[in-house]
Amino acid sequence: MTSTKSIAAAIKAIPAKKDDLKKAFEELQAHSSSLASFTLQWKDLEDHISSIERSIEGRFRDLESKEKERPAAAVSPPSVAAPAMEEEPELDPRPELRSLCVKMDGKGLRMFINENRKDLMNLRKELNRAIRAASDPAKLILDAVEGFYPAKFKAEPPSEGDLANRRTCVLLLERIHVISPEIKPPVRERAKKLATEWKGKMSPDGGQNNVETLAFLQLLVSYGIMSEFEAGDLFDLLVPVAKRRQTVDLCKNLGLSDKMPDFIQKLSSRGKKLDAVKFVYAFELVDKFPPVPLLREHVNESKKIAQDVRKKGNNSAQSQNEATAKELAALRAVIKSVEEYKLESEYSPESLQKRVTQLEHQKAEKKRSAASAALTNPKGQARQQQANKRPRPSTTSATTAVAAHPTAPLSQTSLPLIDRASYMASTGPYGLTGNSYLYEHTGSAYTANPLGLGATRSPPRSLLYSDPLAGSSLYDRSGAYGSYSLSGGLPSQYNSSLYR
Known part of the structure; x- marks a missing residue:
């Protein structure tokens, strides 16, 4: 297989071969007097050869860029078998997809992709x-x-469905460029009219995620109608999408390679120095546009932008955080570019990394200071204390429970209580004191009898029964509480309907 080195050598030999051809042409022209129809001029032939030469060089640059993008494994030493580079595999289409294409149902095809x-x-x-x-x-x-x-x-923000539909259209237009089908004159004319219509409807900002701009440019490329629009107009559309991965290929396919110096100048003047560097390398214009000065300008501009953000925000905490974030992003992007294009010998990333560390330290300090200020602030303290509180058992739960049942006799509140210490010392069933008292139904009256443990008190607790049971037979009787047994468990005569 022919290597890129041999192709490059052949391209370099073109000027010498052109000189040989010129000598042969001059010899032929010397005999033109005998040929009345010989009207060809060397200039015509030279222009033709030059156009072929430019085409070859353009394709060679494309080949070189693809070679650079190949993974390291694909450029392994000859002794190691390197896997062949394969394009994305194609699959047999599902029947419904193929059917839509065979039937030439363009609208159905678009809707099918949207739905899937x-x-x-x-x-x-x-x-x-x-x-x-x-x-x-x-x-x-x-x-x-x-x-x-x-x-x-309508000139209004598109819905999610509209955005999905537009992305589908871009995908389909890209297929045309890959498949390279024949484009008949009537179809090309329709494409020209459609492009003019889209340009009139396009949002000033190129649409959300610049999808409108990308679709328009892809339409021009796919149907070969770039000549219908001025290069300057195309550059204005390309600037906002310069960061996109496919923009370099779009520029090449739009036939703008010879005008890239103008485009790089436009990017630089609009503050897109990093994008300018990308195009400098993509179109091999390093000699004309040294990348390091562009990167330094980007760093300086990021500092000015950060200062403006702080000034407009009156040095508020929010404006300082925003300014720091912008400068950090710019520095990290420059460091990445220096490493990607192997510029460490010309632009050491150490000073940039020191500035990154300094800004990160300042950011962390401000965060800690803000947290401390929130704690020293009375309102902040109150919020912190409230967050640290844990729920505790209410000492008035029993009283609250009694108040919730107005049908209970007033004498119920005067029941003796077991001492808290006794409660904590010995626990029996249900987490109560070992010899706890249970309600015992004894007859027609409720009386408060002395407890077997003397003048001790039980722990406060909420009412044993809930509201829906307040009307049970336990509360309908007119009797009084009988004696409390220390044996634990319910007395045999406790047959309230509550437990039936």
């Missing part, structure tokens, strides 16, 4: 084969993406 987005990973692998089954794939996709904007379009 949970299985998008497999659908993506099935789409290529399904679309190839259509009689006119380019027309099928164009029919599908005509529903990018709803029929009754």
Whole structure:
């Protein structure tokens, strides 16, 4: 297989071969007097060769970029068998998906994908084969993406369903670029009209997640209608999506490679220095745009932005936190770029890392200070104390329970109580004192008899019975409490309907 080195050597040999061709052409031109129809000029031939040369160089750059993106395992030494790079595998489409494409049902295809987005990973692998089954794939996709904007379009934020539908359209447009089907003139004309319509409806910010911008640019690429729009207009659309992974490929496919210096200048002037560095390397313009000065400018601009945030927020805690977060994000991004493009010898990341550590320390200190201030603040203290409180048994529960039952006799409140110490010392059934008292039904009157333990008191407790049982036979009787037994357990004559 031909290596990139041999291709590069062949490209370098083109100028010498062009000189040889020019000499041969001049010799041929010397005999042009005998050929009346020989009107070809060297300039015409040179322009033709130059256009071919530019095309070859563009494709070679694409090949080199793909080589760089290959994993390390794929560039292993010759002695080790390196696995071949494979494209994403294609799967046989499910019958309903294939049927929609065969029937040229573009709207149905779009709706089917929308309804099955949970299985998008497999659908993506099935789409290529399904679309190839259509009689006119380019027309099928164009029919599908005509529903990018709803029929009754309103300039308002799209719903979740609208966003999902637009992402589906982008996916379908990308398939056209992969499959490269024949695009017939009537279909191309329809695509031009659709592009003009989309540009008029596009949100000023490119739509949520810039999906409107990406769809528009992909439409131009897929149907080869880039020449309908000025490069400057396309650059204005590309700037907001410069951070996107696919933007570099979009620029190449839009035929903007020769105009990349202008685009990089535009990115830099709009404060997108990191994106500018990405395009500098993608289009091999390091000599024209040294990356280190761009990275340094990005760091300095991030400091100014942080100062402005603090100033606008009157140095409030919130504004300081926001400013710190912005500067930290910028520093980390620059460190990543330095490491990615191997610029450590020109721009040491140590000073950047020190600044990151300093900002993180300040952030932690402010957080601790805020926590301390909340505790010293009376309101903060009260909240903390309230959070630390634990529920305790109420000493008035028995009284509250009695008050909740107005039908109980007043004499019930004067019952003797067992001493708390005795209660804690010996526990019997139900967690009460070993020789606890139970209610004993003895006759027609309730009396408060002395307890067997002398003048001791029982622990306070809530009423034994709940409200719904207050009307039981226990409370309907007009008798009094009888003596309390220390034997534990219920007396045999306790046959209240409460326990039946």
